[in-house]
Amino acid sequence: MFYELKQSDIFDFANTFQTQKKQKGDELFFERCPYCNGGNHDKNTFSINLVNGTFKCFRASCDKQGHFVELARDFQFPLDFGEIKEYRQLPQKPIITRPKAIEYLKSRGISEQIAKKYGITTRTDNDNILVFPFHDENNIRQFIKYRHIKYNGNGNKEWCEKDTKPILFGMAQCENFDTLVITEGQIDSLTVAECGIPNAVSVPTGANGFTWYRHVREWIDKFQEVIVFGDCEKGKITLVEELQNRLTQKVKVVQMQDYLGEKDANAILQKYGKQAVIKAVQNAKIPVIKNIKELAEVKAIDINLLPKIKTNIKEIDRL
Ligand SMILES: [Zn+2]
Structure with a gap:
């Protein structure tokens, strides 16, 4: 309850x-x-x-x-x-990262090593559907998100496995409880990881869904500080207000000017390279206004x- x-x-x-x-x-x-x-x-x-x-x-x-x-x-x-919602238990068999997933992520500037570390793969029944498995801090697979990489405007571009427990993507891969970096999209937290920044996670259901928060609250409370690296849309950075209202620790936000006119971490990586992403994270500040x-x-x-x-x-x- x-x-x-x-x-x-x-x-x-x-x-x-x-x-x-x-x-x-x-x-x-x-x-x-x-x-x-x-x-x-x-x-x-x-x-x-x-x-x-x-x-x-x-x-x-x-x-x-x-x-x-x-x-x-x-x-x-x-x-x-x-x-009290009963979430579905997912099969825990090991994930094989398939070539099409590696190829797609490479086109987004993300290496095979990171693809494998996070267990990204494609579906056996359709290799145009990318699979993002969400493992909790105990490395238990709780949630799966799908993304159609040849999306043509029909049907869904992204969806998730029904009745599974929403948590953050990248929890199991976190290394310590110093600084947590939260992005909106999975490709963006993979981007942050690709740039060598530890503890990069992303939200499961976009900027407006927060059911996940109650499932990870205790885990997230352990971090010293949180950096929000949301999407930069219409002169605003997504997730900022909602996270400021919920989180108990210091919350820093990536500065608008460090998006360099791009909309998210992956766009920054693709256009300006790793150094620009690293700088954006390093320059994050507690919003003053x-x-x-x-x-x-x-x-x-x-x-x-x-x-x-x-x-x-x-x-x-x-x-
Ligand atoms: Zn009174």
Whole structure:
């Protein structure tokens, strides 16, 4: 049983209360606290954080705080905890890397050695379908992704083995718990590995799927830091926000200018070579702008909501 926070749930919950709501940054303020009703006179003392789900009433006599899941429980608001899903066990026989897989990866700048290390192959029934096996930290095959290398716009370009447990690609090949590099596509994490950078992994189901996170949370928590090397699309780097919201350690992001106008790690490799990929990883930084914005928002909230202490000096009381 597991609940994954959805902003839509918070808004749905808020809508069950008649009190006025307004959003300020990531906080959703209620004019009246659902627990103490602001003692019938204090307004906007209660808020829920839309990103991490924490809530708090700033009235000292109320002081209710906790997580949205507890709030929902206290007011009998139903949440979807999902069912315990039984994932399929996959056969664990050794993988033979077939020539067509090696040939295809070579065309993307990835060597036979890396192809074999990660067990990339093609399907026996169709050698135009590339097979990416996902092995967990104990080297157990949990998930398989397929990619049609002669994709012509019909049907699926990428899909995965039904009812298998989504985890990160490249977990078994990680070498230590120093720096983890996360990309969106498998070809991109293979690219990072090809450049000699250890601990390169990629997400199983694209930029928007995060079911995998709960399956690898404990493993990922062991890393000192994480570098996000998502796809650069429409002036944004994918995965960044979602990972910042979930991960507990330092999260660095590859700098936009180090994509050199390309969309992902493999495109950088193919056009500018290994050194450009290595440099992009080395130059990754903790995003500054987002942190400053968050600080500013926190301060604004504090000043408005901290209980005021009378000083008997008029000017200060107006602050
Ligand atoms: Zn309250």
